[in-house]
Amino acid sequence: MPGIHNGHVHLERAPLIELRDVTCGYNGTPVLHRINLAIPEGQLTGIVGPSGAGKSSLLRAILGQLRLHQGVVRVMGEPVRGRPPAGVGYVPQLETIDWNFPVTVEEVVLMGRAATSGIWPWPSRADRRAMSELLDRLGILAYARRQIRDLSGGQQQRVFLARALMRSPRLLLLDEPTTGVDIKTRHDVLHLLRELNDSGVTIMLTTHDLNAVATHLPHVVCLNHTVIAQGQPSEIFTPELLSRTYGAEMLVVREGSLILVAERLTAEGDATDDEILAPPPAALSLLQSVR
Amino acid sequence: MEILTEPFSYAFFARGVAASAIAGGLCALLGVFIILRGMAYIGHGLSHAIFGGAVVSYVAEINFYIGAGLWGFISGLLIHAVTKKRQIGADAAIGIVTTASFAIGVAVISRVRKFTKNFEAALFGNILGVTPQDLLVLAGVAGVTVVAVFFLYKQLLFVTFDPEVASTYGVNAGWVDVAFTMLLTASIIASMQVLGVTMIAAAIVIPAVTARLLTNRFATLLWLSTAIGTACGLVGMYASYYLDISSGATIVLVATLAFLVALVVSRVSTLANHSVHPAPAGNVGALFD
Numbered sequence: 001m002p003g004i005h006n007g008h009v010h011l012e013r014a015p016l017i018e019l020r021d022v023t024c025g026y027n028g029t030p031v032l033h034r035i036n037l038a039i040p041e042g043q044l045t046g047i048v049g050p051s052g053a054g055k056s057s058l059l060r061a062i063l064g065q066l067r068l069h070q071g072v073v074r075v076m077g078e079p080v081r082g083r084p085p086a087g088v089g090y091v092p093q094l095e096t097i098d099w100n101f102p103v104t105v106e107e108v109v110l111m112g113r114a115a116t117s118g119i120w121p122w123p124s125r126a127d128r129r130a131m132s133e134l135l136d137r138l139g140i141l142a143y144a145r146r147q148i149r150d151l152s153g154g155q156q157q158r159v160f161l162a163r164a165l166m167r168s169p170r171l172l173l174l175d176e177p178t179t180g181v182d183i184k185t186r187h188d189v190l191h192l193l194r195e196l197n198d199s200g201v202t203i204m205l206t207t208h209d210l211n212a213v214a215t216h217l218p219h220v221v222c223l224n225h226t227v228i229a230q231g232q233p234s235e236i237f238t239p240e241l242l243s244r245t246y247g248a249e250m251l252v253v254r255e256g257s258l259i260l261v262a263e264r265l266t267a268e269g270d271a272t273d274d275e276i277l278a279p280p281p282a283a284l285s286l287l288q289s290v291r
Numbered sequence: 292m293e294i295l296t297e298p299f300s301y302a303f304f305a306r307g308v309a310a311s312a313i314a315g316g317l318c319a320l321l322g323v324f325i326i327l328r329g330m331a332y333i334g335h336g337l338s339h340a341i342f343g344g345a346v347v348s349y350v351a352e353i354n355f356y357i358g359a360g361l362w363g364f365i366s367g368l369l370i371h372a373v374t375k376k377r378q379i380g381a382d383a384a385i386g387i388v389t390t391a392s393f394a395i396g397v398a399v400i401s402r403v404r405k406f407t408k409n410f411e412a413a414l415f416g417n418i419l420g421v422t423p424q425d426l427l428v429l430a431g432v433a434g435v436t437v438v439a440v441f442f443l444y445k446q447l448l449f450v451t452f453d454p455e456v457a458s459t460y461g462v463n464a465g466w467v468d469v470a471f472t473m474l475l476t477a478s479i480i481a482s483m484q485v486l487g488v489t490m491i492a493a494a495i496v497i498p499a500v501t502a503r504l505l506t507n508r509f510a511t512l513l514w515l516s517t518a519i520g521t522a523c524g525l526v527g528m529y530a531s532y533y534l535d536i537s538s539g540a541t542i543v544l545v546a547t548l549a550f551l552v553a554l555v556v557s558r559v560s561t562l563a564n565h566s567v568h569p570a571p572a573g574n575v576g577a578l579f580d
Contacts, residue, residue: 063459083459090459101327101452102507111452114445115461121444147507167460 014077016041016171016202017062022071024061030069031057033226039204039219041170044197046214047206049223050246055206056093058223059173062204063090075171084171086116089164093175094156099149105159106131106144112166127166134162138192154185161192172196174205178213186212210237210261233259298532307418307485307531310426311524311542314482317433318491319498319520320440321475323513326499327451333370335492336389338479340366342413342488343392345480346399356428359480366392367472393488416487416539418531425484432481436474440513443467448509485524490539497546498523504550504557519549 015038025031031054039045047055060066061073064080073080075088089112109131110123117127135141138158143151148159157177164172177193178186190213197203207213214220215233222228222236222245229236229245237259242250246263253260298304318334325333341363348358366389373384412420440447449457450467458464479491486494502516527542534541 065455065459083461086461088459090456092453092456098327098452102503102512103448103452103509104507107448107509108452111445111449111457112460114449114457117445119442121441 014074015039016043016076017204018072018074019061020072020074022061022073023069024057024066024071025069026066028069031225032061035061035071035227037221037227037230039202041202042197042200043202043204043219044193044217045204045219045221046217047204047221047223048208048210048214048245049228051208053224053245055208055223056175059090059175059204059206062173063088086167087170089167089169089172091157091160091164091172091174091177094153094160094180097148097156097160099156102147104145104147105135105140105151108148108159109135109162109166112163130166131162134165138162152185153181154188157181157185157189158192161189165196169201171202171204174203176207177205178207178209183212190216210242211259215259215261237261294533295529298529303418303421304528304532306421306423306426307538308525308528310421310429310485311418311528311538312521313426313429313433313524314485315494315498315524315527315542315546316517316521317429317436317478318482318486318494319502319523320436320513320517321471321478322495322497322499322520323502323516324447324451324471325475325495326503331492331496332385333367333475334479334495336370336385337363337367337476338483338488338491339393340389341392341476341479341483343394343396345413345483346396350399350403356480359483360476362392363476363480364473367476368469371468371472412487413483414488415537416483416485416490416542418485418528418538420484425481429481429485432477436478439470439474443470447471485538486542487537487539490543493543493546494520494523497543497550501546501550501553504553519546523549 017037017039019035019037022035023030023033035058047058049055057066061068062075062080062084064073064083076085078085110117110127113123113127113130117124123131132141132144135144138161140151140155140158140162143155148156151159161174161177172193174193177189181189186209193203193205215237218232219230220233220236221230222241224245224247229241234257237252239250239252242252242261249264251262251264253262299308322334325331341359344362344366345355345359347362348355351358369388370385373388411417446457446462446467449460449462450464454464457467482491482494498520499512499516501519502512506512506515523542523546527545528538530536530541530545531538
């Protein structure tokens with residue numbers, strides 16, 4: 001239970017990630033507006049919100065890849081300027097990867113140490129060992145010499161997770177780690193992230209999947225250019241807050257500890273963002289039976 | 292055997308062979324990074340821009356290598372900066388800057404008529420023009436480039452694959468780009484005598500694309516592309532001697548032939564693999580996007 005970590009946080013300790021009054025964006029157009037956020041060490045946080053709400057931009061701001069118009073971003077107590085401190089791992093969205101690029105799984109994973117492994121072009125023995133251990137742990141050792149396109153979606157996700165873990169991160173940021181993968185892979189990825197979180201790694205991920213991902217996380221931030229709400233899903237997944245986040249009317253069904261969110265379909269068939277949540281058929285029928 | 296050795300009785304041929312082999316390999320090595328970043332136009336643009344710098348430095352009586360080098364390096368950085376912005380019309384902006392630079396060169400030449408001979412050599416390549424000094428510079432640039440690629444291998448790979456993540460992982464992507472632009476500029480200038488402004492872009496792109504058809508491993512791609520470029524330089528040089536055709540043109544034509552052969556080979560092996568393996572190894576189509 002990752003949520004347990006919440007109990008150990010001392011208030012006087014500096015948060016691992018801290019954004020204070022951050023406004024930033026691209027070419028002068030702000031995407032994030034006056035963001036205030038403090039994430040304690042050991043937290044497992046999900047960022048949810050509609051497409052274009054600035055979820056990825058929030059991660060990029062934490063990584064120092066966006067010029068801030070205003071405010072300050074601190075990671076591990078240090079202001080981020082240009083690049084984050086060494087103990088940060090980042091897993092980009094899979095769709096940003098050039099899958100035709102001629103690299104093998106091991107070449108990609110070894111990139112995690114590109115800046116720290118000395119001047120020789122070949123990996124050190126320690127790097128090789130770390131890589132093999134990670135690939136083994138993630139169940140993809142057998143594919144080490146394959147070109148990255150020649151893998152399933154779940155295996156591809158794990159390759160880039162392995163690259164991030166090569167840095168032995170204290171903080172792991174993942175952009176849509178469950179998008180474009182099947183149900184089993186999604187389950188595996190979330191399970192893996194929980195394990196990492198239990199071993200002390202602070203994790204922040206973005207997701208547009210409220211039902212399958214966000215409701216299972218201990219801490220969620222609702223984002224729509226600014227922070228609408230944050231807390232446990234059971235507290236903040238209310239029709240009111242979610243409707244404000246998504247700009248569409250949302251239904252929330254609670255059944256014991258189970259939370260199910262859906263978009264209320266209006267008679268006019270409002271063209272809202274259908275990427276937000278497409279509840280699986282099982283969830284829909286459950287919804288109907290509950291109602 | 293005599294066909295191979297006979298031309299060597301001419302000193303200019305020996306120099307020409309050495310120069311075309313080195314230039315072919317050098318352009319092909321850097322070409323790998325260029326095709327993978329989808330920046331094939333940079334070779335074309337940079338060589339044309341450098342032509343302007345070369346002519347101006349000739350007229351102003353500045354050393355060719357210094358004048359053209361500075362001009363080319365600044366153009367290269369400009370092209371890089373414009374590309375990074377990713378705004379609409381970036382390629383048009385690059386086209387304007389580099390073609391304008393080329394036009395300056397042509398304009399100056401048409402005013403100062405005395406060096407039409409060199410003009411043609413610069414455009415299309417001329418082995419007769421390769422002096423011992425040119426060869427020395429070319430060998431020097433090639434040596435520095437190989438050493439730099441060797442020691443920057445991991446950084447270059449990461450930045451070529453994924454520049455943004457590379458910089459969040461502590462690789463100084465900006466510096467790697469600057470270093471690469473310097474190497475590319477120096478290589479184009481040093482190769483200009485042999486290959487010619489108009490042919491350099493092809494010598495950069497074709498061997499790399501050819502090698503790409505044959506391998507999925509980055510390290511293999513690097514040496515294979517270099518080997519193909521070197522071989523095309525050698526074969527093209529002989530063809531140039533025996534057929535009495537401009538060396539830049541023969542080298543590019545030989546490279547094109549190699550590409551077509553590789554295309555057929557990779558298609559055949561993909562088809563052969565298909566019956567055994569569900570996933571095709573090659574991804575030829577992506578190169579033509």
